[in-house]
Amino acid sequence: AQKITQTQPGMFVQEKEAVTLDCTYDTSDPSYGLFWYKQPSSGEMIFLIYQGSYDQQNATEGRYSLNFQKARKSANLVISASQLGDSAMYFCAMRPPNSGAGSYQLTFGKGTKLSVIP
């Protein structure tokens, strides 16, 4: 079974500074996908970034980058130049390769609440 661990219930960061949100995972599958989602207070889950287990390079999307360390089974999200609008819950999630026909069994961590301080 897959498991996602986010050990930081809450984080604070100064505006314009960078912040790293931790995520570790546990799986026996050699092929899997890792995702980060942002959930603002409105509740919508917003997809941020994806990392495949066989990707050679760390994923980047604008101010978001993923520090993927496969041997350590970690997939930390790095947000550069934090903005006030980055204040939200952030969830790490994993999808194994063999989830059954058509399924999308994302396993989510419990999330980290990020607060950006002006």
Added chain:
Amino acid sequence: SQTIHQWPATLVQPVGSPLSLECTVEGTSNPNLYWYRQAAGRGLQLLFYSVGIGQISSEVPQNLSASRPQDRQFILSSKKLLLSDSGFYLCAWSVHQTVNTEAFFGQGTRLTVV
């Protein structure tokens, strides 16, 4: 472009009453559809998924059911709500079953059972 609509945004229902939450997707055909529930301060739990009309798979035994009467419509229902059904319900869709396919979520429905 693809969009996903979910309603209502908030709902307060008494224990024992029925429930119907609706989700529709626009701009794509034959999507995979999902219902997730998020309890307060928790991650998301997959409740149901569907790969086609009339095809529903349940991930968690519970007081809820799902139906897909049309290609891009997904409905979450209950005949009699329990207090434990309170939570934030999110509908989502994805294109294909590949490892790198992200899910796109609706705005969610905050359900409070009183």
